[in-house]
Amino acid sequence: MDHKELELKSIEYRKTILDIIYNGGAGHTAGSLSCIDILNVLYNNVLQINPKNFSSTDRNRYVQSKGHTVEALYTVLCDQNFFTREDLDSLNKFNSHFIGHPTRKVPGIEHNTGALGHGLSVAVGMAIGFKLDNKPYKVFTLLGDGELSEGSIWESLLSASKYKLDNLVIIIDRNGLQITGKTEEVNPIEPLLDKFQSFGLCVKQVNGNSVSELDEIFKKIPFENNQPNLIIANTIKGKGISFIENQVVWHHKLPSEEEYNKAIQELNKQLENFE
Amino acid sequence: MIEKANLEVFAETLLDLAKKDKEIIVVTSDSRGSGKLTQFGKELPDQIIEVGIAEQNLVGICAGLSAVGKKVFGVSPSSFLTARSLEQIKNDIAYSNHPVTLVGISAGVSYGQLGSTHHSIHDLAVLRTINNINIVVPSDNFETREAIKEAVNYKSPLFIRFGKKPMLKIHDEDDNFKIGKGVKIREGSDVMFITTGETAQRALLAAEILHKKNISCSIINMHTIKPFDNDLFLDCLSKVKAAITVEEHSENGGLGEKCASIISQSNINIAFKILGFPDEYMTNGSQSDVLDHYNMSPKKLAEIAEDILK
Numbered sequence A: 001m002d003h004k005e006l007e008l009k010s011i012e013y014r015k016t017i018l019d020i021i022y023n024g025g026a027g028h029t030a031g032s033l034s035c036i037d038i039l040n041v042l043y044n045n046v047l048q049i050n051p052k053n054f055s056s057t058d059r060n061r062y063v064q065s066k067g068h069t070v071e072a073l074y075t076v077l078c079d080q081n082f083f084t085r086e087d088l089d090s091l092n093k094f095n096s097h098f099i100g101h102p103t104r105k106v107p108g109i110e111h112n113t114g115a116l117g118h119g120l121s122v123a124v125g126m127a128i129g130f131k132l133d134n135k136p137y138k139v140f141t142l143l144g145d146g147e148l149s150e151g152s153i154w155e156s157l158l159s160a161s162k163y164k165l166d167n168l169v170i171i172i173d174r175n176g177l178q179i180t181g182k183t184e185e186v187n188p189i190e191p192l193l194d195k196f197q198s199f200g201l202c203v204k205q206v207n208g209n210s211v212s213e214l215d216e217i218f219k220k221i222p223f224e225n226n227q228p229n230l231i232i233a234n235t236i237k238g239k240g241i242s243f244i245e246n247q248v249v250w251h252h253k254l255p256s257e258e259e260y261n262k263a264i265q266e267l268n269k270q271l272e273n274f275e
Numbered sequence B: 001m002i003e004k005a006n007l008e009v010f011a012e013t014l015l016d017l018a019k020k021d022k023e024i025i026v027v028t029s030d031s032r033g034s035g036k037l038t039q040f041g042k043e044l045p046d047q048i049i050e051v052g053i054a055e056q057n058l059v060g061i062c063a064g065l066s067a068v069g070k071k072v073f074g075v076s077p078s079s080f081l082t083a084r085s086l087e088q089i090k091n092d093i094a095y096s097n098h099p100v101t102l103v104g105i106s107a108g109v110s111y112g113q114l115g116s117t118h119h120s121i122h123d124l125a126v127l128r129t130i131n132n133i134n135i136v137v138p139s140d141n142f143e144t145r146e147a148i149k150e151a152v153n154y155k156s157p158l159f160i161r162f163g164k165k166p167m168l169k170i171h172d173e174d175d176n177f178k179i180g181k182g183v184k185i186r187e188g189s190d191v192m193f194i195t196t197g198e199t200a201q202r203a204l205l206a207a208e209i210l211h212k213k214n215i216s217c218s219i220i221n222m223h224t225i226k227p228f229d230n231d232l233f234l235d236c237l238s239k240v241k242a243a244i245t246v247e248e249h250s251e252n253g254g255l256g257e258k259c260a261s262i263i264s265q266s267n268i269n270i271a272f273k274i275l276g277f278p279d280e281y282m283t284n285g286s287q288s289d290v291l292d293h294y295n296m297s298p299k300k301l302a303e304i305a306e307d308i309l310k
């Protein structure tokens, strides 16, 4: 897809995220909005994962370690026809497999996540497996910046470096917020770039809400031979809806009817102004 | 009468106590909002330590703080606190004998549709097998308040877990509470419900249904899972014809199997049933939908009680 098409998709995806959270009665609104542009570019231009090849072991992988923003993942998977919008509308209903975290009961989901700090180790395992079999596939994983406080992240980075996993692509959704407040106040993680570099990773920074920047950076993988790839995606939590952007309360807040309508209005305006 | 969530009572009680005792320190892992401790953080910023999303680190830091004389409460969702940090609990708290209180919030299936990663239906079982840590599961606001008060100066490692929904009032303010002592919350002669924590209210509602059918029902709440009050349990068991345990926990390794073990080793022959979550891919839904689905609605509890008496 060209960048214009991707931009249009991002607006539509944001509408879907709001719809399903509002109808489902719960969801991680702001964190889904911050990472949706990343998922958009990955699923439309990079991963080449679709319902036809999903059951094959010979394909790329995407593990969403920050599982709580599953609404963003459901949105792109639905658009890739892994399931219907009607299926997705069962989100949070009794007995539905569409719950508040990724589960493999839902078509297209690679790994069950929700407890933070697990996805990267699993992705490292997948990437080592592809190397052992000399297979050309890549493994992508998305982490939250608050999630980086989990020690297991840093354990897996050591393994990623040791095994020279240039087929591993780690994306950090650097939105600067977690539940309690700013990451730099809750548990400071800067200087992040230096930390990752000192762990042996090849690090790039992009505007994680710019589909064109994301698309360009993914084309450059592997950044270096024999080094794991890490992208710090600088994003805005709640991106795209003025009153949700950068607001701590929106981590797991359900929009009221008024807020929902206002958000959809803003997104419709963005669609109108789109040329 | 419906009171507050035990979670709220926990946070209020801890704030009151900590204002009077500077040695009380709370440790959180991006969990102060979920633990209703935002106010605590505002009023007593020097008595709260925030470690970020790092539950293993949280438990280790609790042990260290305790080692230098602090009265420590580590507060995090029960699921992450007891699964992810199990080795820290085992070695740094229990084995090393640091009298830390670990508070598992949003326990059982409190997180509803957030699913299995967030459910804590293993915590009682795993901690029962760790030597030197006691386990308390309060039923109502009163038991929660008393448990937190007693925890401050408790002499051994302690784990307390509860949910986040408003609870039925079960106790009067002048009732007795002591960690290690079970409580009789209803007298009866036909069937007995044995509960731990918040399932007590479901048993109480079931008892009322049974009462209308002239079935006399007793209830004991074993708020302390470890050390277990064998005496009260056996005494009350001897006065009924059947017993049913009800817990918001796996059927494996919790209250029910504890009771079964006592019964079988005491050569008692009684109709007995364990209700909890079976070993299967769990149904998704709200907390109450999930409890109802697994036979723990008051109506279903009453039916099961009728059946077992037949």
Ligand SMILES: Cc1ncc(C[n+]2csc(CCOP(=O)(O)OP(=O)(O)O)c2C)c(N)n1
Pocket (backbone or CB within 6 Å): A028, A030, A031, A032, A034, A066, A068, A069, A114, A115, A116, A117, A143, A144, A145, A146, A147, A148, A173, A175, A177, A178, A179, A237, B029, B030, B053, B080, B084
């Ligand atoms: C092991 C673990 N601890 C705690 C939580 C509860 N939790 C869910 S989301 C979240 C904050 C995540 O912040 P961040 O990683 O920055 O994600 P984002 O800002 O992208 O939503 C926390 C603490 C969890 N899901 N897993």
Ligand SMILES: [Mg+2]
Pocket (backbone or CB within 6 Å): A144, A145, A146, A173, A174, A175, A176, A177, A178
């Ligand atoms: Mg964040």
